[in-house]
Amino acid sequence: MPAPGTGAGSGRGGMTGSTRRQFLLGGAVAGVGAATAIGADHALNTTPSTEEASVPLNGQETVPFHGTHQAGIDTDAQAHGLFVALDLLDTTDRDDLARMMRILTDDAARLTQGSPALADSEPELALSPARLTVTFGFGPRFVARAQGEAPGWLKALPSFTVDRLLPEFSDGDVLLQIAADDPLTVAHAARMLLKDARSFASVRWSQQGFRRAHGSVRPGTTMRNLFGQVDGTSNPAPGTADFDQVVWNGEGWLAGGTSAVVRRIGMDLDKWDRLDRGGREQAVGRFLSNGAPLTGTNEFDEPDFEATTPIGFPVIPEFSHVRRARSENPAERIFRRGYNYDDRPAGGAVSRSGLIFVSFQADVARQFVPVQTRLDQLDLLNEWTVPIGSAVFVIPPGCSEDGFVGDTLLTGKQAPQ
Amino acid sequence: MNNQLTIRQSKTQSKTMTASTSTRLGALLAAAALALAGCGTTVGATDGGADGSASSAGQSVAIADGWVKAAGSGMSAAFGGLTNSGSGDVTVVSATTEASSMLELHETVENEAGEMIMREIEGGFVIPAGDTLSLEPGGNHIMLMDLTDPLEAGEEVAFTLTFSDESTYEFTVPVKDYSGANENYVGGDPEPEMGDADAGADGTGTEG
């Protein structure tokens, strides 16, 4: 997450002390061989001495599971994100949904804290949570089966002219967003959850995404997408009143929840290659070097949309992505938390890459749709991007220790305060 | 949640327990579901001894990470860690649940042919003072010999253990979808009904 005030330049600075020490420890384990490795392993499984405690392994880091909101939204984005959509079986009724969510919640509560799930057949894989979060979302049919009141925006987005949507990347009844700094942790959590979901639902689609590996760049550095752009700068910052207002919904069973829009957007890297650096920066309205607006010098400088060139053109072009994505209406804002994807190239091409665009907002119709509509009408970036998947989910609030995710919908329980 | 199960050790009286065990399974599941988040939970313990001593086996034992394998019909098995926090060894001599008309306490051993088989353990499960007995696939377990209804993933099932001092301990555990626990069974029943399609197809009895 970009922390406002963190200058773009500071992202390039050296490692922090602890990160550096962690790196050195990692090197020792890999390089010196079995004896050291066993030592490190042993250290993990015993009460840490003060010295060991000062070099925490990132694999041991946990994100709390229970609370007012589900984790994985205001959580500093982890390196690996897996998005899985499920289709409910025809036989799955309201009671079954409660049983399913109870079991999946129990799995997530244990795995995110570094404990094996119940009946975990590979319990050792659970011992390095690496900031694992599991975030559950419900599609329109889930809420209908639950006989709950669906928010008006819980439906497929209106179709846009840029869309080339494929059913195999669209829609779904349940969303699992599984994210951690370790891909093995993600794979194990996904397998455990899917095993426990299989008597209620089947896998509809699955999308694997990544950001920089943990420790490659300073924590808090805004991510880069595969166009090389700094992507996420003008997001509301978690922990601020602004973020809370953009993201959290306050209505009924959904209080403390939000919505997720998940769009798979292909990025034509071969075509992008033909564009020079100046053209690339004009397309977005920001510099590639550090993400600063074309009217500024640091990443978090406010763009000046009024500034003009000596011959009278706007410095940040009218057709640029940031100009078009920014609304005059402060209600029309979203929180983006996407991941890159890089598929196996097909048909003689050398790449098939893009962005798993993920945004959270209290109300899809009020916040997301106006932005996407404007981008559909005009956005130079559309020359190189094409949406090939789209899904909308309601993200229920978090749960307390004696509850489960979705209990406010499925049992009428009060949301945790 | 903490990593570990939350064990609520309520000192429910035997009267309450007798009443609850005689309710329909469905009602029990519903009641359990309200109180639980998919965790094994202690419901209550009784002292069976006439003297009413405070340290009966039923009061010293608690289960953690308990679960039972989902199955359509036939057999299944329950697992978890039974910890004896008392100062004397305890022995589980039998188990009951509304989910199965018959239960056995099983161990898994190697037969003359070198195969792992499960069979009723002689003398019950002994849990030494201060120790934990792990009930796990491929090891000791509580065998549900004949399910009364399908055990569906996410349901909660109540069990009552009876100890050699006649005290009891009641707990509920969730049902989990699990494909392991398919050891061969050599027991009194010559043709045990199979717990699930897989186990039935390859002709082996299922542990759970």
Ligand code: HEM
């Ligand atoms: C592959 C597709 C996309 C790429 C490569 C992309 C890239 C970027 C980049 C580089 C920025 C500037 C830095 C920042 O503030 O994050 C940005 C800003 C933004 N993008 Fe996108 N984006 C894509 C799709 C979308 C979509 C589908 C939406 C919403 C419908 C969207 C909404 C926004 C918004 C709201 C901003 C912030 C504008 C502001 O400064 O107020 N983007 N995007």
Ligand SMILES: [Cu+2]
């Ligand atoms: Cu058995």
